[in-house]
Amino acid sequence: MTKKPFVGQSMLTNGLLDMIHLDVCSSLNTLAKGGFSYFLTFTDDHSWYGYVYQMRYKIEAFGRFKKYKLEVENQIGHKIKALRSDRGGAYLCREVIDYLKDNGIFSQWTPPRTTQLNGMAERRSRTFLDMVRSMMSFTELSLSFWGYALEMAAKVLNMAPLRQYPRRHTRYGIKPASYKYLRVWGSPAYVKRLVGDKLDSRFSLCRFIEYSKETTGYYFYDSSEQKIFVLRNVVFLEKDFPVNNRRDDVLLNESSEPLGSHLWCSSPSYYN
Missing domain, CATH: 3.30.420.10 (Ribonuclease H-like superfamily/Ribonuclease H)
Structure with missing residues (x-):
């Protein structure tokens, strides 16, 4: 058949x-x-x-x-x-x-x-x-x-x-963002340090990871401090983004799961 x-x-x-x-x-x-x-x-x-x-x-x-x-x-x-x-x-x-x-x-x-x-x-x-x-x-x-x-x-x-x-x-009741607001995901950017010694550098090199939903700004990740924060006044370095250094180890896949493993509720009760 x-x-x-x-x-x-x-x-x-x-x-x-x-x-x-x-x-x-x-x-x-x-x-x-x-x-x-x-x-x-x-x-x-x-x-x-x-x-x-x-x-x-x-x-x-x-x-x-x-x-x-x-x-x-x-x-x-x-x-x-x-x-x-x-x-x-x-x-x-x-x-x-x-x-x-x-x-x-x-x-x-x-x-x-x-x-x-x-x-x-x-x-x-x-x-x-x-x-x-x-x-x-x-x-x-x-x-x-x-x-x-x-x-x-x-x-x-x-x-x-x-x-x-x-x-x-x-x-959908959502004000559309300008295309100028778009940035290359993962690109480096200089962000102003919020705290620090007077002799320390006033800027940190971070990575752009997301747009802020609550405010007009961007989320960044600081690898040196392992912190995520939102800021608006930054300098993006998209032209310096290493687009030629492509990684070949991105193994992001779905795991195999048995049929019928999609859980919506704790105790399934089927209708005939």
């Missing part, structure tokens, strides 16, 4: 939040700063605007979904109508199913071993991993900084214009 062909999407969307594609990326072989080993993606089918959340355990996914739902519905003024994901082992637990039903959200769980039916979410996760590997290969930062590279990748993808939504940020 041969597999049946995949003929395309079974539901077409006409507006924002009509359908959200979800995917949990399997445990990575390197822990990120903060102890994160998974990440969860939510992608709007209509605009392709996406959110990404880092997680220590897959059981955190349900809480992340509720946080995502509250934020996007408040920003846009629409309700999530449908949720599509693969058929992870405990996705169909009673807690999740009841929550979706109580909130009027139609659930679409793809059949086992049919990742093609969840193609948008699977493609988004794969794109994130490709972007993270690429960014990590051009920097001297350790692989444990992949979480910051992931946040950067998500921001860049959301800023990329689409034909139907040239400025997708505005539809």
